[in-house]
Amino acid sequence: MTARQNVPDWLIESSFAALAAAAREHARNPRRHNPLLCVPSSGSGWWTAIDAQPLGDDGDVAVVIQRATGTLLLPSFCDWYAITARERQIMHHLQDGSAPKQIARLLDLSVHTINEHLRAIFRKTGTCGRNELVAAITA
Known part of the structure; x- marks a missing residue:
């Protein structure tokens, strides 16, 4: 996350922690919505989608950051x-x-x-x- 501008570390860490927790909850209970965050990006000029998926039973989570459109x-x-x-x-x-x-x-x-x-x-x-x-x- 080197391209961020004026975003406090605590905000990034808490956002990713919440996203990871939601992904783990989704793995336990598929009826819950899949966690997705779309945020405007002041640094890049486009919206960013941040998605999380559990990698397995050990609690690891993959976070995917992509440009959000459509x-x-x-x-x-x-x-x-x-x-x-x-x-x-x-x-x-x-x-x-x-x-x-x-x-x-x-x-x-x-x-x-x-x-x-x-x-x-x-x-x-x-x-x-x-x-x-x-x-x-x-x-």
């Missing part, structure tokens, strides 16, 4: 920017390449309502349009 990123991205449930639906369809008119038809809403939701999303995320928004979650 469906892996969308839930964390929406949580980070306080995107509503309806706005999440719209973002999901945008990510799939649907135009506002198609989204309106799929969600049984007016195009005007879809555009109002899009404006709210742009305002919350600081993006200037659909292309920039989609690039933020897929690039």
Whole structure:
């Protein structure tokens, strides 16, 4: 983790410890969700996904750090920017390449309502349009 900027060691250590504990719990009880952490990275300019998997019965855990995009990123991205449930639906369809008119038809809403939701999303995320928004979650 040499590329980090101004992140205290205690935060990194506690995050990895919690992730490892969650991975061990997932191995004991597969009904629990698989631990995954998506965080914005100020140093690299993209979101990072941190996943943990137990290696065996001895308690060792493998931690995988990768660039987060697409469906892996969308839930964390929406949580980070306080995107509503309806706005999440719209973002999901945008990510799939649907135009506002198609989204309106799929969600049984007016195009005007879809555009109002899009404006709210742009305002919350600081993006200037659909292309920039989609690039933020897929690039």
